[in-house]
Amino acid sequence: MKRYYKLDEWKIIEEEFVPDRNKMAESIFSIGNGQMGQRANFEESYSGESMQGSYVAGIYYPDKTRVGWWKNGYPEYFAKVLNAANWIGINITIENEELDLAKCEILSFKRVLNMKEGYLERIFTARLNNGNEIKVAAKRFISLVKQEVAAIKYSVTPLNFSGKIIFCPYIDADIENEDSNYDEKFWKEVDKKTYNREAYIIARTRKTKFHVATGMYFNITQEHVSVDFKTKKIEKKKYVANSSTVECQQGQETVLYKYVANLSSENHEKGKLLKNTKKTTRDASKIGFEILLHEHIKAWAEKWKESDIVIEGDLAAQQGIRFNIFQMNQTYTGEDPRLNIGPKGFTGEKYGGSTYWDTEAYCVPFYLSTADSNVARNLLKYRHNHLQKAIKNAEKLGFTNNAALYPMVTMNGEECHNEWEITFEEIHRNGAIAYAIYNYINYTGDNDYLHEYGLEVLLGISRFWAQRVHYSEEKKQYVMLGVTGPNEYENNVNNNWYTNYIARWTMKYTIEAIGFVKDKNKEAFNKIVNKWDFNERKETSDWKDKILKMYLPENKEKGIFLQQDGYLDKEQILVADIDNSMKPLNQKWSWDRILRSPFIKQADVLQGLYFFEDDFTKDTVEKNFDYYEKRTVHESSLSPCIHSIIASDLGKRKMAYDFYLQTARLDLDDYNHEADEGCHITSMAGTWMAIVEGFGGMRVKNNQLHFSPYLPGKWTSFAFKIRFRGHLLAINISKKTIEIKNSFNKAITLVVNNNEVEVAANQTIKTS
């Protein structure tokens, strides 16, 4: 395995510039704060391979669907989070030569992502073609505290000359998406203003008409004193800049501070955007770079206080998990239920920044344990807000009675995906959305969520399942035909075990939830009944029949559940039988060959056994694990973490650790040669799960936290922090002991290795 970056506990360090790997580094060194994100593009011009990426959360464009064969029911568009105005740009010209690392000699180069403090730094020395040598140090961050503010400190030191340097900070809104379906530009200019040392541009998205104002205010210092410099205003279409010529002395640092604001019409009245953006950049400049950075670092310290994982004895693993936690925390901060988590976060365009089932199945557990419960609650509310659209989506496909089918991929609740075998068939996503409601309530004890939001969503989803199955006269059971399970390597299958199981479970859970809400809040229940025209007696008795008679394919002899009907008819070859040169299958085999093979893309039956482990004996889980693991190619980054957790539970420790390693450094070590497109943000949450739920054995049962930890691989200890119902707990697992610190003014009783232990308020205990 190749390491591209130096190992370090808290930093990602690139020590030389490799142009061929620049796009990958741009993804890895991305920064963000939940409201905006930025790939690690250079501030100065760069004519080499690069993918510009500046994203503003919630701002999308409905890119017209492009498919060969249109099917009724397809969405009209794919909503894409847009590549927005480039706010980092600072062109540097020295004696008529523009600084461009693709065109000059790089003498030294270092890029550092400081994950502890949340900033990106780059230091290099270069010799220009005119012989002038300079040192550049650039530092930037996107504030966690002032979420519309970013700041850059860009310093240039002439090494072998004195002379004029032109600094030209700019904002460029003439930006395209690489993944645009019709090579269209998505932004139109609304307004721009350029003043001495500041400039603003308002651009609007075509069709969706979001307005985004991007502004900058800058100053230049030498030896900490503001330099008196003249600026030349530059305005072009969708572009504003301020060119400033500064006399620079050999050996003396000249520093440009660029304060940036990105405000959108999602949070401000359109008419006030310019005024508010000016105020934001000016206020930021008055506070100054160092103080802004200081408060930002403090905010990161708070994040780490609640979400850090410390691993002793394995530096690569330590760096890997911190990178994952860092990315999760900079992608979603959870204050705004209109926002969600794209599989690539703010690190690339792939998947359009839209929401997938990844959020409910993988990300919710991470935020539940590492942040205030409102963060996960807002992720759930996002789906509640989209309930009417999910109902429309189901109606479009022919469902009635307010049945809801949530989209496979969405930005605003409308379906964006346009491959029939996924759009219409990968309906298991509905189950994950229901499961997340259960998971949230089970973890937080916030039962009110059910009558406030959850039950309505559950009703819609259960109504969908009830209509999606039908009675087979032959089997005398309910069946579900024409679906795609999480395993996308076979489509249009009948009776995918996972989908049938989660459908049945959702109806059961909805009946329980109805009972609970009726009991606790009759008034709220009656409101829901009226609003949704819910015939409780008739509908629940229909569901009960379907629960009782749901067909779940299995092979009793082998003791396994069947991936789907007919799975055993497939040629039973194993992953071990395929030559490594044939992997990944999705790049080496024809789609036809993949579809007919027994190979499974990602956890499917095992995903169900993971969600519903208490429904099955260990023996059943083990038989299924042993069977399906040999047939799973893990060609989705979401897969190994689930196998790792189950392997931990079954005591298959070596396997659990090997699976964990497959995801922990997936992007850092670029296993799949695709980090240039962006990082696998949602699977990073799975890596966290593999440690806390797998190696830590954390579960919540009957309102109590359970742990059954062990030390994997060569780790000598590991420690994680979790929030649970007001408690902040630090769990430290070492060779001989398990230490639990309870930083809360109330005692908590936990179950460790099947024994109850009490940890008094603000106390630490040791157990084994």
Ligand code: BGC
């Ligand atoms: C996986 C899906 C996942 C999507 C986005 C696909 O490769 O098969 O399960 O939702 O990626 O991460």
